Amino acid sequence: MANRDAAVLLRGFEYHCTSGGSDKFYRFIVYFGDHPGVLGLSGRRGAPDPATNYKPFDSIADAIKYVVGLARGKERKGYLLSRDYTLFEVPMAWAGEFTRAQYAGEVSHLFGLAAELAGHAHPDASRISAVPMPGQ
Secondary structure, rough: OOOOOOOOEEEEEEEEEEEHHEEEEEEEEEOOOOEEEEEEEEEEOOOOOEEEEEOOOOOOHHHHHHHHHHHHHHOOOOOEEEEEEEEEEEEEEOOOOOOOHHHHHHHHHHHHHHHHOOOOEEEOOOOOOOOOOOOO
């Protein structure tokens, strides 16, 4: 019998850029399970509905290589780390679903809460809106 309280472990971190009058963020959510993938959320501070993109990978190594490349690219553009690498969980019921756009806000919110509780959110971290969880 499956555990109703079981969860999927994700990892997240965020960059923020305020150089040149900009106020943009890029949030990385990484899944290293059976079907690894990277969920990217980007946008401007205070703007609703950040852009989302999910990229699946054949291996964890490929997902890590992709994320490291993207992060280095953001750093070259002047982005600074605004939320440190944070482990967090989403409900097992979301397995395979958190890649869909309608779940991106919820996943992002849980990441933001976990980063805040762990002391991983920097003062310049973007605001993550509270959103209703799926099914509520």
